[in-house]
Amino acid sequence: MLSNFGITFLSITFLTSFLLIYLSFNELKTANNKIPKKIYNFSSLQLIFTILSFLTLLAGFVVSDFSMSNVFENSHSTKPLLYKISGTWGSHEGSLLLWINILVLFSFLFLFYSNNNNKKFQLYTIIFQNFLIGTFLIFLLFNSNPFSLLFPVPNEGLGLNPILQDPALAIHPPLLYIGFVGSSIYFSAALAALISKVETKLFARVIKPWVSLSWFFQTLGILVGSVWAYYELGWGGFWFWDPVENSSLMPWLLMTALFHSVLVLERRLGLYSWVIILSILTFTMSVVGTFLVRSGILNSVHTFANDPSRGLFILTFLILMVFSSIFIFFKYSTTEKNTFKFLSKEFFILINNWFMVFFLLVVLIGTMYPIFLDTLFGTKISVGPPYYNFVLAPFLIPLLFLMTSGPKFNWISSESKKIFDLVFFISLFIFLAILFIVKEKNLIVNLTLIFSIYLTIQSLNDFYKAFKNKSINLSRVISHFGFGLLIFFISINHILSIEKNFNLKVGDEKNLSKFLIKFENIESYKIDNYQTIIGDFQILNKKNLIKKNLKPEIRIYDQPKTMTYEASIDSNFFSDTYLTMSNVSDSELFNIKLQIKPFMNFIWLSVFILSLGGVLNIFKRIKKV
Amino acid sequence: MKKIFLISTFFFVLVNSVYAEVDLRDKILKNLRCLVCQGQTMSDSNSDFAQTIKSVVDDKIGHGFKEDEIYKFLSDKYGDWILFNPPLKKENYLLWFLPYFLFIIGGIVIYYLSKKTQIKRK
Numbered sequence: 125m126l127s128n129f130g131i132t133f134l135s136i137t138f139l140t141s142f143l144l145i146y147l148s149f150n151e152l153k154t155a156n157n158k159i160p161k162k163i164y165n166f167s168s169l170q171l172i173f174t175i176l177s178f179l180t181l182l183a184g185f186v187v188s189d190f191s192m193s194n195v196f197e198n199s200h201s202t203k204p205l206l207y208k209i210s211g212t213w214g215s216h217e218g219s220l221l222l223w224i225n226i227l228v229l230f231s232f233l234f235l236f237y238s239n240n241n242n243k244k245f246q247l248y249t250i251i252f253q254n255f256l257i258g259t260f261l262i263f264l265l266f267n268s269n270p271f272s273l274l275f276p277v278p279n280e281g282l283g284l285n286p287i288l289q290d291p292a293l294a295i296h297p298p299l300l301y302i303g304f305v306g307s308s309i310y311f312s313a314a315l316a317a318l319i320s321k322v323e324t325k326l327f328a329r330v331i332k333p334w335v336s337l338s339w340f341f342q343t344l345g346i347l348v349g350s351v352w353a354y355y356e357l358g359w360g361g362f363w364f365w366d367p368v369e370n371s372s373l374m375p376w377l378l379m380t381a382l383f384h385s386v387l388v389l390e391r392r393l394g395l396y397s398w399v400i401i402l403s404i405l406t407f408t409m410s411v412v413g414t415f416l417v418r419s420g421i422l423n424s425v426h427t428f429a430n431d432p433s434r435g436l437f438i439l440t441f442l443i444l445m446v447f448s449s450i451f452i453f454f455k456y457s458t459t460e461k462n463t464f465k466f467l468s469k470e471f472f473i474l475i476n477n478w479f480m481v482f483f484l485l486v487v488l489i490g491t492m493y494p495i496f497l498d499t500l501f502g503t504k505i506s507v508g509p510p511y512y513n514f515v516l517a518p519f520l521i522p523l524l525f526l527m528t529s530g531p532k533f534n535w536i537s538s539e540s541k542k543i544f545d546l547v548f549f550i551s552l553f554i555f556l557a558i559l560f561i562v563k564e565k566n567l568i569v570n571l572t573l574i575f576s577i578y579l580t581i582q583s584l585n586d587f588y589k590a591f592k593n594k595s596i597n598l599s600r601v602i603s604h605f606g607f608g609l610l611i612f613f614i615s616i617n618h619i620l621s622i623e624k625n626f627n628l629k630v631g632d633e634k635n636l637s638k639f640l641i642k643f644e645n646i647e648s649y650k651i652d653n654y655q656t657i658i659g660d661f662q663i664l665n666k667k668n669l670i671k672k673n674l675k676p677e678i679r680i681y682d683q684p685k686t687m688t689y690e691a692s693i694d695s696n697f698f699s700d701t702y703l704t705m706s707n708v709s710d711s712e713l714f715n716i717k718l719q720i721k722p723f724m725n726f727i728w729l730s731v732f733i734l735s736l737g738g739v740l741n742i743f744k745r746i747k748k749v
Numbered sequence: 750m751k752k753i754f755l756i757s758t759f760f761f762v763l764v765n766s767v768y769a770e771v772d773l774r775d776k777i778l779k780n781l782r783c784l785v786c787q788g789q790t791m792s793d794s795n796s797d798f799a800q801t802i803k804s805v806v807d808d809k810i811g812h813g814f815k816e817d818e819i820y821k822f823l824s825d826k827y828g829d830w831i832l833f834n835p836p837l838k839k840e841n842y843l844l845w846f847l848p849y850f851l852f853i854i855g856g857i858v859i860y861y862l863s864k865k866t867q868i869k870r871k
Contacts (some may be wrong), residue, residue: 359793366788464863471863478855486848493844503840506782508790508833515848623775625792689795706795715795 130271133177140170141254148247174228193274200283210294217270226305248316286681292352303342304410311407318456328390339379340738358691360719371413378406381480472530524575551578579608603737610730622720627713640664655680674703
């Protein structure tokens with residue numbers, strides 16, 4: 125029943141995108157400068173039907189309609205309601221449907237709210253966007269149909285992967301997808317701008333809010349994903365340089381480069397081709413990311429669903445997309461003369477782009493190189509955190525310094541500014557005070573500390589100035605402030621983290637230099653859809669004599685049969701105490717891992733502050749329009 | 750005065766920067782991939798395989814092996830797949846040097862863009 129509805133809604137959506145392309149092409153020939161009502165109507169209709177198809181799948185999950193194979197494979201009738209709902213986008217098919225919903229939503233929003241009085245540009249954007257919608261719909265209907273039927277109808281479903289049954293992971297995919305798919309609109313707009321030869325300034329104005337919007341959601345999506353990895357995977361880390369994490373970082377780096385260079389395009393009308401290329405690349409990278417995750421050619425902690433035929437489709441689509449973009453670019457792009465004064469604001473934005481693209485290339489090479497090596501020579505290598513830390517960390521230092529100094533310079537002019545000012549000396553004093561406490565000896569870490577403090581203090585200083593005169597770019601100040609804090613707290617966290625591994629029996633005690641750990645008790649019982657084993661530990665801090673009780677868990681799920689290890693985290697304002705336990709096979713011993721992780725909450729908060737700058741940027745635009 | 754302060758601070762930091770001592774066992778385990786898991790490090794993994802490797806590493810450290818010798822021993826046995834830090838071999842030259850090469854290219858492009866200050870703008 126529901127399945128038929130779903131397929132019908134999807135078919136109507138496909139039909140509307142076909143019609144929208146047809147009507148828009150026809151409209152291009154007329155002299156009239158207004159987009160006709162029927163295009164708006166079809167766009168609304170398209171949005172309504174795609175949302176209906178999504179709601180149909182959602183309903184299937186909520187009522188546990190196991191006649192649909194997707195519900196059967198990813199849900200179970202005893203699962204809590206929240207995870208039945210999030211199960212809708214927990215699978216490949218469901219998340220692809222969500223992906224299409226967002227594509228349609230953005231197409232709709234662009235048509236209705238980005239009124240820029242350039243009909244040709246607007247129509248071409250809708251055409252390209254609907255090409256994307258149509259292609260993904262074909263993929264969905266013929267390869268990954270979430271509404272496929274199953275006969276005979278099973279009584280019970282297989283259940284959702286337990287580590288996905290988590291509130292943070294319920295909202296992580298929607299956030300990330302708004303970021304990923306949001307970039308489609310400036311991909312379409314960039315191609316449209318080339319063909320319709322739109323005025324540079326207008327193009328910059330039109331794409332700017334969309335770049336900020338997708339950047340904001342991408343940042344939040346990455347944040348929620350990291351928070352999830354931190355408490356759910358039970359390793360005490362929050363970023364593993366895992367290929368799947370990398371594929372969410374790559375578009376983010378490009379978006380960051382893009383909204384900096386859009387500023388140059390808007391103010392100086394320079395970098396037009398570069399902005400176009402970045403717009404195209406960002407969405408391409410999003411699709412590359414999807415390809416890497418969905419095709420299963422990666423070995424990652426996050427690969428949950430994969431199938432080679434999907435990979436093949438996405439790869440074919442990717443190749444077509446890249447080649448047609450290249451064709452359009454070279455056919456329509458005009459030569460421009462870009463010149464920049466040394467030490468002008470636009471010069472520093474170029475430097476920003478230089479670093480962002482470098483970071484992107486490092487992540488891209490690190491992610492793809494093992495795949496190429498494996499395919500070409502059959503040699504398997506791993507590229508992990510040591511590689512990224514070694515290559516990237518030294519470049520953070522000049523980046524932080526440039527983020528501090530760049531904004532001080534003016535547009536066009538080449539006037540030099542004082543760089544090592546009072547703020548820098550205050551920062552140095554703060555650094556020395558911190559060094560006195562933490563006694564860090566690594567040069568790179570120390571330099572990173574100095575320059576992250578400098579950026580933070582300088583941003584505070586700018587913030588103070590912003591109150592006195594209104595001319596300062598507040599969203600820049602907030603985002604740079606957040607980034608300074610982020611790097612600062614990550615460094616401090618890196619220096620002060622403690623990790624201890626040991627084996628204990630129930631009733632045993634472990635005496636460490638700063639802590640005394642007692643394994644007091646163990647309990648086991650059945651909850652909802654899993655069996656749990658809970659350890660009871662008491663941790664005594666020998667210095668301040670504070671006692672903490674922590675209860676790490678081992679969970680054994682039956683649908684599907686998996687074991688997960690739940691960390692017990694005591695999070696106070698400044699520091700997290702993180703305890704995990706796991707059974708050692710053939711013995712009554714448990715392997716215990718105690719980690720002290722300072723400033724974790726500050727790391728999350730910094731990313732949140734960083735993202736706020738993006739929101740401010742959107743609102744600023746809306747107010748101006 | 751400021752300059753003296755600046756120079757002396759950097760000097761202080763530099764002198765202080767002898768290689769930091771870390772727990773060797775932790776460091777080694779964090780650089781090893783748990784082969785039976787999905788992208789986990791040996792240090793983070795609870796699998797039986799990881800337990801075995803942990804005791805092998807303990808044993809090697811006990812016998813006075815150096816860090817590099819332990820990596821060499823494990824990669825001879827399990828292949829380079831086990832090392833999260835890809836060794837600097839001929840087939841990995843591109844991995845290690847391409848990023849820096851591209852960074853330099855980018856720098857040259859920016860240099861040429863910003864050099865021609867006096868040429869008339871569009």
